[in-house]
Amino acid sequence: MTTMTMAKALNAGLRRAMEADDRVVLFGEDIGRLGGVFRITDGLQKDFGEHRVMDAPLAESGIVGTAVGMAMRGYRPVLEIQFDGFVYPAFDQIVSQVAKMHRRTEGTVPMPIVIRIPYGGGIGAVEHHSESPEAYFAHTAGLRVLTPSDPQAAYLTIQQAIACQDPVVYFEPKRRYWDKGEVDEQVDALDLLQVADPWRARVVRTGSDVTVACYGPMVRTCLEAAEASTDASLEVIDLQSLSPLDLDTVIASVERTGRLVVVHEASGNAGLGAEVAARVAERCFFTLEAPVLRVTGYDVPYPPSRLEEHFLPDLDRVLDAVDRAMAF
């Protein structure tokens, strides 16, 4: 076990994936000599060469569109979109081509492309640098959506995403990049598919009164809430895979606790929380002791950074929802 940041764990995971398969190529803005604006690809161009870690022109649709062609040639492109709010120029290529090519070609052309996107707020950034656009992609058939919440998960799931034959939109919680955790670098991500299935939710803390489902940057927030909660015992579930959602793990928990709070930074309207709530309601109608509650960002554009603490769910807002669920 090594203690490292999530940023370093992602870097180590990328390195390992590139060593394992020489068809893996990294492509994105400023990822070469600079190592990316968050330094996630730091040192990789130096070690693997400019042909495997390629600085791209400043054009997101171009990055994703050319990756489709590279995948057709047999490569496994791993793309970096510099910030969440800059993915939209590529939205057409992602939705119309990346997501649909395998289906369009009746299974003959897989699209093993990973689109890495640092996302979420809490870093005091200017506009377009704090968004949580995951629901757009989770809503799109043909894509898979993953988001790690700690260094160990990041180390494993980035490798599993790269090995996957389907396109994966990989959301990295940028405000957790510098959080440290234990990472077992000896573990083989691919051998671990059975025990550490990336498409399964993870119970990261067991509890008995209220299930709290969350993902990405909110996992730490919810764990802190669980620690602080004196009146209720919280079971915290890291959804991790936003598409496909692993509802079985959530439902198994709700069947014990009878209460569910879903937490995410993204706006609530038509978000992941709504999907989780609807599907849990369908399957847990008779076990629920309270309505499923959501704690989310508000349905406003991401606010100026001086206001973001009011927008982002925090420990108090999670506990407030827990109280309301318990009081029902």
Add this chain to the structure above:
Amino acid sequence: MTAVSLDGVRSPGAVQLLSPEGERVAHPEYDIALSDAELRSLYRDLVLVRRVDTEATALQRQGELGLWASCLGQEAAQVGSGRVLRPGDFAFPTYRDHGVTWTRGVPPLDMLSMFRGVTNGGWDPLQKRCAPYTIVIGNQALHGVGYAMGIRLDGSDDAAIAYFGDGATAEGDVNEAFVFASVFNAPVVFFCQNNQWAISQPRDRQSRVPIYERAAGFGFPGVQVDGNDILAVMAVTRHALDRARAGEGPTLIEAFTYRMAAHTSSDDPTRYRHADELEVWRLRDPIERLKVFLARQGLADRQFFDQVEREADELAVVVRDGVRAMPEPPSQAMFDHVYAEPHRLIEEQRRAVADYDASFGDEVHA
């Protein structure tokens, strides 16, 4: 009705090797040597592609196809550029490029299956070295560039060719494709069929300068070719492919041609263009031009032309019968190939639909 000046359809500088009257003309830079048999086979390709197109148009009117995008008038640009590709090269066509897919060995019924609505694709792109028809305007230009970047990484001398129309040159993706191809020196040929119309919008709504001239701003050569002259198209495209293979980077070819039919079977061009424009272009017909050349040069006789007609008649029967005989896809097919690896939501819904369908018992559930 928009008044369209015939000046807009004149292209004095375009490379030409065969005049509209079927005369072989010399060009200082481009030429192509073809055997008599090759010349005859080009004529055969053009006639057969046009026949598939004619049958498809009829099948759409009969309700057998949901839509058809006709390539009428553009056969020489498509077949000519497709015929100079090597087997290992890869083509990225639009939904109108039936002459290109024909040269890649895609059976006509596979071209039509998407328009009948039984699939969104129709063939194995990796086997045919030809991507599926791309419907979103200009998306495939980037795919061609990315594929060509992969060719370079492989150290291979294959090449890619990306097709698009005059309307697509306004799209961001096509301009980004020019940038990426240029800076990565990708072995790709951009083949723009300027058929003068993007549905109802004339070319001057897409660009203030001739399309081929735009290449210069991206740092690679552009050339305009008479798109209804199959020999010139082949010469220019082969030269561009050779440049790509030699590591000299991309080329933009503007094939100056004309969309003789409607944009698609859903369109009504009488609302926006004059019939006399069509008359001008009818005199430049790509097939008639080659036929006159073959006949005048004594390279083909009446017997040959009759035999090609008979072959076209036989192909028409295959197309008509084949389209009507295409099996209806089962409801379960919508769940196929959405993902390459197991996906629990898809499997859950697949089972639910199967159970729902089964609940009708012997009744047929439409």
